[in-house]
Amino acid sequence: MVALFHNAGExxxxxxxxxxxxxxxxxRRELRVVxxxxxxxxxxxxxxxxxxxxxxxxxxxxxxxxxLICRQGEPDTGRIAELExxxxxxxxxxxxxxxxxxxARAAEDxxxxxxxxxxxxxxxxxxxxxxxxxxxxxxRQLGRQLREQxxxxxxx
Amino acid sequence: xxxxxxxDGSSRYVSTGxxxxxxxxxxxxxxxxxxxxxxxxxxxxLVAVVVYYALFPPVxxxxxxxxPRSTAASxxxxxxxxxxxLALVPAVSWTAAHAVSGQEAxxxxxxxxxxLIDKTLAMxxxxxxxLERMHFHExxxxxxxxxxxxxxxxxxxxxxxxxxxxxxxxxxxxxFAFFFLRDGQRFLKFLGAAVPNAxxxxxxxxxxxxxxxxxxxxxxxxxxxxxxxxCMSVGLWVIGVPGAAVLGLxxxxxxxxxxxxxxxxxxxxxxxxxxxxxxxxxxxYAAIALLAAMRLLDDFVFLPLTVGRSLRMHPxxxxxxxxxxxxxxxxxxxxxALPLAGLVMVIAGTIGGVLDDPRLRARHAFAKRLRAERIxxxxxxxx
Numbered sequence: 001m002v003a004l005f006h007n008a009g010e011x012x013x014x015x016x017x018x019x020x021x022x023x024x025x026x027x028r029r030e031l032r033v034v035x036x037x038x039x040x041x042x043x044x045x046x047x048x049x050x051x052x053x054x055x056x057x058x059x060x061x062x063x064x065x066x067x068l069i070c071r072q073g074e075p076d077t078g079r080i081a082e083l084e085x086x087x088x089x090x091x092x093x094x095x096x097x098x099x100x101x102x103x104a105r106a107a108e109d110x111x112x113x114x115x116x117x118x119x120x121x122x123x124x125x126x127x128x129x130x131x132x133x134x135x136x137x138x139x140r141q142l143g144r145q146l147r148e149q150x151x152x153x154x155x156x
Numbered sequence: 157x158x159x160x161x162x163x164d165g166s167s168r169y170v171s172t173g174x175x176x177x178x179x180x181x182x183x184x185x186x187x188x189x190x191x192x193x194x195x196x197x198x199x200x201x202l203v204a205v206v207v208y209y210a211l212f213p214p215v216x217x218x219x220x221x222x223x224p225r226s227t228a229a230s231x232x233x234x235x236x237x238x239x240x241x242l243a244l245v246p247a248v249s250w251t252a253a254h255a256v257s258g259q260e261a262x263x264x265x266x267x268x269x270x271x272l273i274d275k276t277l278a279m280x281x282x283x284x285x286x287l288e289r290m291h292f293h294e295x296x297x298x299x300x301x302x303x304x305x306x307x308x309x310x311x312x313x314x315x316x317x318x319x320x321x322x323x324x325x326x327x328x329x330x331x332f333a334f335f336f337l338r339d340g341q342r343f344l345k346f347l348g349a350a351v352p353n354a355x356x357x358x359x360x361x362x363x364x365x366x367x368x369x370x371x372x373x374x375x376x377x378x379x380x381x382x383x384x385x386x387c388m389s390v391g392l393w394v395i396g397v398p399g400a401a402v403l404g405l406x407x408x409x410x411x412x413x414x415x416x417x418x419x420x421x422x423x424x425x426x427x428x429x430x431x432x433x434x435x436x437x438x439x440x441y442a443a444i445a446l447l448a449a450m451r452l453l454d455d456f457v458f459l460p461l462t463v464g465r466s467l468r469m470h471p472x473x474x475x476x477x478x479x480x481x482x483x484x485x486x487x488x489x490x491x492x493a494l495p496l497a498g499l500v501m502v503i504a505g506t507i508g509g510v511l512d513d514p515r516l517r518a519r520h521a522f523a524k525r526l527r528a529e530r531i532x533x534x535x536x537x538x539x
Contacts, residue, residue: 029222029224032224033224033225036225036341036342036345037341037345039345039348039349039356039360040349041353041356043353044523044526044527044530045526046526047353047522047523047526048354048519048522048523049353050357051515051519054357056357057357057358057360057361057364058356058357058360114356116360116364117360117364118360118363118364118367125216125220126216126219126220127219127220128220
């Protein structure tokens, strides 16, 4: 209960949030608003963050550790990507309401910051500039992933 | 939280089977029994929720203009308290000054009501011979006199004493509302942090539905009150009843109490009309016709369009819940039954959805095992 009214020590956490590329362009005030919406989650190595086919309610940013994105139930043979600190995942569910395309599980002990769909939509209403900055960063990351996939695709 | 969570297919995570209905009915009834014991706290809490949803739009606008949430909450709550005090001070002084004449007026209205019933019964006896042979007028008159001497005085005294006991606790309402406005988001985060990872996204979904349901219900209630006030005031003004706006507002607010509220509001309107127009019973009948029309409009048009939409409940359990609420917790039970059931249904549906999902429970069990292994990893080292 104490944590509910505890404000001290917010600054170090804000510094961590600012270092995440998704929130790097936010002003200090916008950052504080976004930080108030973020849920911090801790996962142990091997723990599942979400399954493929689930209707996602949130996107995740890796604050510390690594996350494996793989085909459902195939962490060894169906690896799609291994994401490091600072990377966003699960954002597609937020953008197009589609089911999760793959499974996400902690590749090592990790700390994730989660932004729920409801809070993101609320942010679009109340702090449109901050929300558009986040959306732009999301679009940049998606573009980068698309280019990487195109580059990896065999010619022909 | 403005999105409609049901549009994205996530609604399949909410169970709506017989388990959820039975659990909703049982838990709502149990909560009503418990809440009845703490009405002094429940009433200001409920008022605070109404105030919260009424004040949230201006807080939202200030946040949109770049004002931090806590500052916006303080400004809006402060303005609300100032306006409430400015409105209450003259109202209290007026009430104190007119207490004696108010009591006289109350008995005058009651007397006019008795005269109206006498005239109506006499007219009915004159028109239908079998009523005269039954001494219908005389018998009803005697029953009314007995009721007035015993029940009415006792119940009125009890109601006034009860209201006087609650009034100080109502001062808690703005206090609660301010903290809802300022710390609501922080409370949701706090709640989310207590949930295991496997159920985290379901909890987010549940909290969103919870907020959407409560917001829609209380916004619906405020809209319904505004519509009822306008329609009733215009109707009474057309008939020529004095104080049409005040009477319209009073009947609209009384309608918050299902079943009993509209009856009390109707009696109020009829008594005022009968007192102000003792020789024109046709105006009283017009007021009764207006009340009946408003009741039909409320039940079949306004209510489904405002409050009904928020709860999405079938009429059968809705009626059942209202009666159960009234039976276990009286008038507060009548008021609380539906919103409480709506919120309990959200939670019961989410829990039902989790129980129906073995994969989710297996993930939770797996995470617990991982944690247990981590905690006990070094304990077997010395064996």
